[in-house]
Amino acid sequence: MKRKVTLKQIAKELDVSISTVSKALRNSVEISEDTRLKVQAFAKLYNYRPNNIALSLKNRKTKTIGIIIPEIVHHFFSKVISGIESVANKRGYNVIVGLSNESFAKEVINMEMLANGSIDGFILSIAKETLQQQDYHHFTETINQGMPIVMFDRVVNDIKCDKVIVDDSQGAKLAVNKLIENGCKNIAIVTTKDYVSVGKLRTQGYLEALEDHKIDPKASLILKVHDQLLSEDHLDSLEIEIDNLFKNNKNIDGVFAVNELYAITAMKVARKLGLKIPEDLQIVGFTDGVLSKHAVPALTTVSQHGKKIGEKAAELLINNLEREDEEDYAETVVIETELIERKSTK
Amino acid sequence: MKRKVTLKQIAKELDVSISTVSKALRNSVEISEDTRLKVQAFAKLYNYRPNNIALSLKNRKTKTIGIIIPEIVHHFFSKVISGIESVANKRGYNVIVGLSNESFAKEVINMEMLANGSIDGFILSIAKETLQQQDYHHFTETINQGMPIVMFDRVVNDIKCDKVIVDDSQGAKLAVNKLIENGCKNIAIVTTKDYVSVGKLRTQGYLEALEDHKIDPKASLILKVHDQLLSEDHLDSLEIEIDNLFKNNKNIDGVFAVNELYAITAMKVARKLGLKIPEDLQIVGFTDGVLSKHAVPALTTVSQHGKKIGEKAAELLINNLEREDEEDYAETVVIETELIERKSTK
DNA sequence: ATGGGCTACGCAAACGTTTTCGTGTTGACA
DNA sequence: TGTCAACACGAAAACGTTTGCGTAGCCCAT
Known part of the structure; x- marks a missing residue:
């Protein structure tokens, strides 16, 4: 077992x-060319690679994203x-x-564990509990210490940092408009509690779309799912809530669900109740x-281009890290959503 | 913007x-109690945290798993x-x-990028291309340099290192036995090319199950999917291959698929051909x-307990890292599979 | 012979820790 | 008064790099 070779060992040798x-290596x-070649040959022979940790310490940057x-x-x-x-990889960064x-x-x-030197900056999406408690001191402190943060998807406006979001409300409108165009008169929404920012925005888009078409929203058609952390375990209670939604509103002919699971579950419950989709x-x-x-029928849905969101977030962060000036910009990039039409709509 | 405070700054202050x-901090x-308290108070005030990178350099361990x-x-x-x-988190490790x-x-x-000091050890599952080329020098070299590796799922026997696998062949037998018990006479398998070790093992389990029940395997019932990297893009060709399988073997009454996608696709194709599942x-x-x-009908499947695999792999690696003696053990842990019966079988 | 200017290299500091060892100061004791 | 231990602290090395600067040795021109 030969340990990794260091500069010191080469020097001694x-x-x-x-x-x-x-x-010589650089x-x-x-x-002199003489010693340069000699050193390089030796280094190559012993497969010398500079120690990342030592470099990180010296350069005060880790080339790692948290x-x-x-x-x-x-x-x-x-x-x-x-x-x-x-994109991190392309630009020489690792992700932790x-x-x-x-x-x-x-x-x-x-965050505290990583902020103590392990990384150069964060990309994050906020936990539900944090959103609920609205305690954001860890974000502000991190930023104050000079460590940039890029938030995506679940963001909070008060914090001054780069953000990558989808236009949730716009995406929701896309979806609901489609239902309206397709002739739906009683469109229900299955959404989350309001403290989840994306849920709130999507609900808002739903309401706007209705308004645009002069349709009065009905409170009974708005189901804000009572989630105990949306784990897949308590799927049953989700089914029950949706079941109640349908039973209390026999005339529902369209459903907009703010996530995949809600949509799939709605489909499942509807089928049990004898409803044909999309008829x-x-x-x-x-x-x-x-x-x-892969659902049957395949689900019409609003794509939010997750990969693109990640790419953009990484670009923003790395650009920020590698910028010379110390200005702290705070850009918010909106990634376009797209309606992917499949078989669950006419 | 106050930068992170260091020992030096506290000392100076x-x-x-x-x-x-x-x-004092330790x-x-x-x-003396006097200065100790003074220092600790100051450190707390300025929220001092030791710099991970410096610690890593000093201790020659990063507390990070790749x-x-x-x-x-x-x-x-x-x-x-x-x-x-x-488990990494519980034991004070980060993952990159x-x-x-x-x-x-x-x-x-x-691997090279991470092996140069960034991490203490690897947990990995081998790329298909690597398995195909059978070039494992990067693994042996890493191990030779004293950096432990734990492989999971896709492993290769020649390498001496810890491994966590499921009993693929046993799991496949579980599945096929179920089909046989349920009265299937002509059971097809949708599997991968042989160089994917798990595919091969599952195929093997399929064959053994048939043999145990004195059923002669038929080559035409074994579909080794011609995968260009199993990206979801070339789903069509997958459908076509499965479609051909059914059309060339009208009497198929049971299908064992070695992964979810194959199973779902088989179900889809079967339905298009007018077959009722599970009748x-x-x-x-x-x-x-x-x-x-969430499939309809919900799919009976062999669960391989991915989370448990990860937990075990992390335990093995960390135990190895924190072991005092320098013996290099090489343990192989087999995680039990389990047949989860749902609606796609009788 | 002196000075100047290259060439080719080594020293040492710095990044932020931990830890071993050395040492100045105190108080007690003979 | 001199000795010694205990106490409380500092100096320095080490982890593995990079880099600014100092300098020994040489050649050439004056």
């Missing part, structure tokens, strides 16, 4: 100083990561992932994941 | 030496990551993720992801 070795003109997300077993978030990773599990405490711990009931979801694509 | 500060008996996987937008792999992350995209070159690059055709998949759970 070749009987020169450490600085000579370092300079092709400094200070070093990602904090609520969960990773989730199509959208993993898509975003893949986007981040792709922390999971908050939607918990405020874990989000804080994770009796049309459904549009949000987020284009595997579920939507 | 309090007019003591750096070593005194360090010792409650050394060498330091994960290299083929893709992250994938239910199984993200499950594994969540398992790794959970590299994606190979099934490419040999990217796998090598990623005319029973299907069992492998890997318990969202697709299986």
